[in-house]
């Protein structure tokens with residue numbers, strides 16, 4: 001029905017869109033600590049709580065470590081829980097992230113991706129989330145304010161599903177997205193309540209069923225308990241698709257595990273995550289006008305890595321260009337490059353991959369740069385030159 | 399002062415155990431005695447939060463648990479933050495959906511409280527969550543094998559402050575955790591010893607009568623780390639009180655009160671000589687350390703005495 | 711592990727409160743406490759100081775031990791005001 005209604009867009013920054021969605025999601029507990037560039041999210045939420053627009057407890061903790069600790073405990077108590085962080089904050093939470101997944105807490109956290117010290121830098125890259133990618137969290141990348149708004153509802157519904165019970169990180173590029181204002185189509189409070197009824201936890205901390213959470217597991221049990229996270233993670237792609245289907249019926253909006261643009265007949269496919277996807281899309285469109293057969297695949301579901309959704313788009317390409325906004329010093333590839341190469345190897349595909357690290361510490365990347373990266377690869381292909389393997393650092397002055 | 403019904407006899411507590419036997423704490427563990435007494439006295443329904451510690455490890459060998467109450471452990475340094483999260487969750491869930499409110503007690507060892515957990519504790523006390531934090535203090539990192547902590551007394555031998563040819567035991571005095579806690583202006587803070595069970599259980603009741611954070615600093619004698627015979631666990635705790643090494647006092651809304659006056663203290667040596675971690679302080683070559691430790695004990699008692707008198 | 715088929719609750723939650731009862735710590739004991747009921751006044755001081763707890767009140771108000779769990783620490787023997795508890799070789 002709402003498909004036919006005229007859309008009125010509200011101007012909002014991605015941070016405000018997230019805060020608004022969290023309010024509509026009727027969360028119970030927010031425990032957070034300020035850090036640039038996510039602070040707007042928790043400022044708005046504080047306003048909602050203090051103005052009585054959101055009936056939640058806002059726990060203004062003294063560190064991100066305590067933020068995630070309070071979130072885990074509140075989640076185990078049965079509450080719907082949200083927090084937000086970035087950069088050093090995510091790094092400080094690191095050990096608690098594993099507890100959140102290990103104890104199966106459906107927390108949703110917005111991560112305004114930002115570079116890690118040193119040197120200190122407040123701008124965007126993906127070093128923070130990449131450092132946490134093995135912590136057992138589902139990770140979603142958004143590319144604009146609309147996606148961020150929509151994904152918050154989807155993230156809660158996915159996380160709180162009793163088959164999943166995993167924490168979800170909604171990643172938005174610091175400043176590029178967090179502070180950028182766009183028109184956002186919103187759902188009504190009643191639609192939100194229908195899509196996301198109050199959380200019904202099956203097991204929670206309560207004297208009516210006195211259970212022990214976080215026991216000491218020795219080698220005879222640790223492995224089996226930890227393996228649950230893997231089993232739950234394997235169920236995510238299908239479950240997220242179901243959640244998206246339901247959301248689509250209500251809103252007409254759907255994003256999928258990956259965003260594909262002109263991949264069907266592409267000779268070379270660009271692969272990236274986050275706000276750069278929009279720039280790359282613009283670049284691909286321009287290249288196509290010039291007859292360059294480029295395509296774009298943006299990673300929207302990053303953990304679990306959606307191999308099944310990626311493969312059909314890239315299997316016929318002659319080369320792939322993986323753009324990573326984080327380093328993995330000393331590793332044979334940067335983080336997304338590693339995943340893509342592993343995926344190709346498992347699929348028995350020997351497609352050459354050019355892996356670039358770009359844009360660290362908030363350095364912008366333009367459509368022209370995507371084009372020059374792509375045309376160089378295409379020229380190499382045409383000339384029969386091998387694609388340079390390993391990791392290259394795009395634009396670094398050396 | 400709040401009017402709280404006083405527990406006068408052991409019989410009032412019989413049958414109220416919230417832990418089961420079969421746990422893996424060492425024979426004669428002083429911490430378990432204290433924790434058991436606290437739980438006997440606690441108001442219900444109760445939720446227990448536990449920092450990583452001997453108590454946590456020995457009480458929940460998966461798939462078994464000694465706890466008969468809901469219990470949660472996350473990490474070493476975040477028990478107070480975890481308690482904050484539970485308190486906040488129950489508050490809002492009871493408001494929105496009628497969930498039952500619970501009392502919350504968080505247990506941390508001295509390492510998890512004095513050292514690595516002090517930030518989370520300070521934050522939770524400042525925010526004013528309603529919960530009781532109990533630091534059970536065995537004066538070193540016992541769970542990892544007896545390393546010195548901020549709670550270890552001057553001169554004590556631990557595996558990271560051994561008695562060496564050049565340096566004899568820990569070179570620093572014990573941190574005064576109570577003063578740090580009291581500086582947060584919380585409604586109730588007290589010290590306690592399982593040897594003085596009546597004093598302890600009534601402090602628990604008092605602590606839980608306040609609508610805010612409260613704190614109990616419990617001496618936890620450790621047969622392995624202090625080196626005494628397991629049968630003497632309570633005796634050693636009692637000696638700590640009787641020598642004024644462990645003053646029993648409370649700070650209620652800022653008013654100090656010594657709850658167990660020790661008019662004729664036993665010499666500190668009585669406490670030191672029964673435990674090998676400290677008995678070397680009685681050797682003539684360590685006389686200066688002994689004097690410093692005695693001065694610390696005396697000055698603290700005098701100060702507490704003065705504070706108690708001025709609020710009397 | 712033979713028990714692996716057993717369903718593990720999410721995150722390894724334990725839903726059997728007090729289940730350390732499955733494990734008999736009485737096997738740790740070197741000496742066992744024995745009470746002289748003629749001396750026992752039923753004050754329960756031994757009970758309040760037992761770390762396990764492995765002491766029960768009998769119907770007559772005096773105490774008995776639960777040797778399945780008593781670790782033989784001897785605290786009760788030291789603390790009994792009437793010296794009613796002796797530690798004996800197993």
Ligand code: SF4
Pocket residue numbers: 745749750751752753754755756757772773789790791792793794795
């Ligand atoms: S302490 Fe002694 S007298 Fe008191 S109940 Fe125990 S055995 Fe009996």
Ligand code: SF4
Pocket residue numbers: 426743759760761762763764765775779780781782783784785786787
């Ligand atoms: S010997 Fe120790 S464990 Fe056994 S009953 Fe006495 S106090 Fe309890």
